[in-house]
Amino acid sequence: MEDVSIEVKDLKIFYRVLTRMSIKKSLLKFHRNKIIKKEAIKGLSFRVKKGEVVGIIGKNGCGKSTLLRAIAGIISPDEGSIDLKGNSVSLLAIGVGFNEELSGYDNIFLSGMLLGIEKEQVKEKLNEIIDFSELENDIYKPVRTYSSGMRSKLAFSITAILETDIILIDEVLSVGDVSFKEKSYQKIKELILDKSKTVLLVSHDTSVLLELCDYMIWISDGIIKKEGNTHEVITAYEAFMKKE
Amino acid sequence: MRIIKLFIKNLKKYFEYALYSAKAELKSEVANSYLNWIWWILEPICMMLIYIFVVEIVFKSKEPNFPVFVFIGITVWNFFSKMITISVRLVKTKKMIISKVYLPKYILVLEKSFVFAFKSFISFGLILILMLLFRVPFTMYLLSFIIIFLLLYIITFGLCCIIMHFGTYIEDLTNVCTIGLKFLLYFSGIFYNIETKVPAPFNHILVNVNPIAFIIDGFRKIFMYATFPNIMIIIGWFFIGLLLSAIGVKLIHKYENSYVKVI
Numbered sequence: 428m429e430d431v432s433i434e435v436k437d438l439k440i441f442y443r444v445l446t447r448m449s450i451k452k453s454l455l456k457f458h459r460n461k462i463i464k465k466e467a468i469k470g471l472s473f474r475v476k477k478g479e480v481v482g483i484i485g486k487n488g489c490g491k492s493t494l495l496r497a498i499a500g501i502i503s504p505d506e507g508s509i510d511l512k513g514n515s516v517s518l519l520a521i522g523v524g525f526n527e528e529l530s531g532y533d534n535i536f537l538s539g540m541l542l543g544i545e546k547e548q549v550k551e552k553l554n555e556i557i558d559f560s561e562l563e564n565d566i567y568k569p570v571r572t573y574s575s576g577m578r579s580k581l582a583f584s585i586t587a588i589l590e591t592d593i594i595l596i597d598e599v600l601s602v603g604d605v606s607f608k609e610k611s612y613q614k615i616k617e618l619i620l621d622k623s624k625t626v627l628l629v630s631h632d633t634s635v636l637l638e639l640c641d642y643m644i645w646i647s648d649g650i651i652k653k654e655g656n657t658h659e660v661i662t663a664y665e666a667f668m669k670k671e
Numbered sequence: 672m673r674i675i676k677l678f679i680k681n682l683k684k685y686f687e688y689a690l691y692s693a694k695a696e697l698k699s700e701v702a703n704s705y706l707n708w709i710w711w712i713l714e715p716i717c718m719m720l721i722y723i724f725v726v727e728i729v730f731k732s733k734e735p736n737f738p739v740f741v742f743i744g745i746t747v748w749n750f751f752s753k754m755i756t757i758s759v760r761l762v763k764t765k766k767m768i769i770s771k772v773y774l775p776k777y778i779l780v781l782e783k784s785f786v787f788a789f790k791s792f793i794s795f796g797l798i799l800i801l802m803l804l805f806r807v808p809f810t811m812y813l814l815s816f817i818i819i820f821l822l823l824y825i826i827t828f829g830l831c832c833i834i835m836h837f838g839t840y841i842e843d844l845t846n847v848c849t850i851g852l853k854f855l856l857y858f859s860g861i862f863y864n865i866e867t868k869v870p871a872p873f874n875h876i877l878v879n880v881n882p883i884a885f886i887i888d889g890f891r892k893i894f895m896y897a898t899f900p901n902i903m904i905i906i907g908w909f910f911i912g913l914l915l916s917a918i919g920v921k922l923i924h925k926y927e928n929s930y931v932k933v934i
Contacts, residue, residue, distance in 0.1 A: 442932055496770070496931065499772070499773065500773035500928075501769070501770060501771070501772070501773050501928070501931055502928055502929070502931050502932065503928030503929065517772070518771055518772065525767060525768075526692070526695070526696075526767075526768065527767070528696070528699045528700075528703065529695045529696070529699050530695075530699070533691075533695040533698075533699075536691055536695075537688065537691060537692055537695070538772070540685075540687060540688040540691065541688060541768070541772045541774055542772065543684075546687055546691070569699060569703070
């Protein structure tokens with residue numbers, strides 16, 4: 428029996444377009460407005476073993492980010508289930524949730540605590556995070572004064588150093604300048620080599636996926652189009668994209 | 672029952688986060704403004720001066736120790752109205768965090784409540800100073816401050832949770848809240864005495880039916896008049912406050928994971 432760390436079963440997620448409304452609209456509208464239901468994910472099932480690195484590929488808007496958000500617990504499934512077997516999870520995406528008014532320093536603590544890590548543990552890793560982010564004294568300035576590159580660096584450093592059991596990475600391999608990009612790439616590789624971490628990686632960069640992933644899932648229109656060996660899936664995907 | 676257990680568990684888990692976040696917010700408020708923490712004192716004092724001008728000079732109304740009287744009203748009102756105003760759009764303003772990591776959304780209300788509770792404690796401190804200046808005697812009744820404040824806190828927390836939930840979905844709830852708060856502002860006896868200024872049967876009804884009026888009146892009783900508000904009505908409002916909080920927490924718990932889809 429192998430150690431499974433993510434189990435997704437018949438996952439379906441709908442977006443109800445038109446759910447936001449105004450009181451005037453709902454008072455004046457006697458006939459019920461048709462709620463347009465957009466299915467973002469239409470029934471996905473897969474398992475990820477512990478320590479595995481799984482790549483997810485697909486066109487823009489096919490539901491990749493929605494899937495990661497659902498696994499991170501930010502969106503609840505409308506049907507089906509996601510079982511993380513009690514593992515802690517963090518989503519690493521462009522522009523991680525910072526409180527704009529607060530300093531980068533305070534945001535490290537807040538993000539850490541939101542990831543379920545105790546304040547003391549964050550304190551222990553604090554210097555490592557600040558060093559990795561290369562922000563130096565800017566760490567004491569409010570995040571709203573940061574450039575987008577600085578934000579991404581800080582976000583990456585927090586998630587990468589305060590390691591959770593499951594790491595979801597959404598297109599953040601191209602963070603910052605060339606040297607930081609190289610450094611973050613090395614860090615991800617390091618995390619990937621650590622067999623206690625499970626990684627889900629969304630990217631459009633097929634060469635990166637080929638190098639890092641053990642397994643590949645190709646999502647198209649909310650369903651799994653093909654899954655399996657990284658090389659095979661990517662070849663099929665590239666051939667398909669060329670045809671379109 | 673299950674939700675209460677979960678609520679308490681989450682409260683424990685995220686308490687430190689809310690506290691740290693509130694502290695950091697207060698700190699950044701100080702760092703980013705010119706007069707920094709002086710604003711926390713200056714704002715209620717300016718409000719007090721405005722009301723003194725309008726009520727005592729324009730309307731020539733007399734109320735003993737009016738500055739203390741009105742300051743109590745302003746302090747309670749500031750806590751309540753600011754909490755409500757901020758809660759309507761709270762989910763939207765915290766979009767950046769909510770869309771990246773899970774946290775129980777009532778923690779957002781909790782965090783804001785820490786910020787405003789801190790400010791109101793400063794304000795209550797000023798009331799004590801004013802009482803010294805106007806020679807209002809300090810009595811043992813002051814000790815029951817915590818009971819009335821807890822009542823204010825629970826009612827506000829419950830209402831804010833409910834409002835935050837609906838504010839996420841209903842775009843123009845902000846306008847409704849603005850009007851509702853204006854209405855409540857004039858019917859809570861912040862700058863006049865409901866007991867003496869409102870005709871006979873209605874004054875008692877108003878004080879007992881409007882929780883904010885009741886709480887303001889309660890604070891005045893223990894700070895200024897050395898009496899205690901009706902204990903049965905306190906228990907009644909406590910019960911309603913707990914009920915509101917339970918409804919709010921339940922609503923948020925049920926729908927919080929779809930908030931991201933609409934903001």
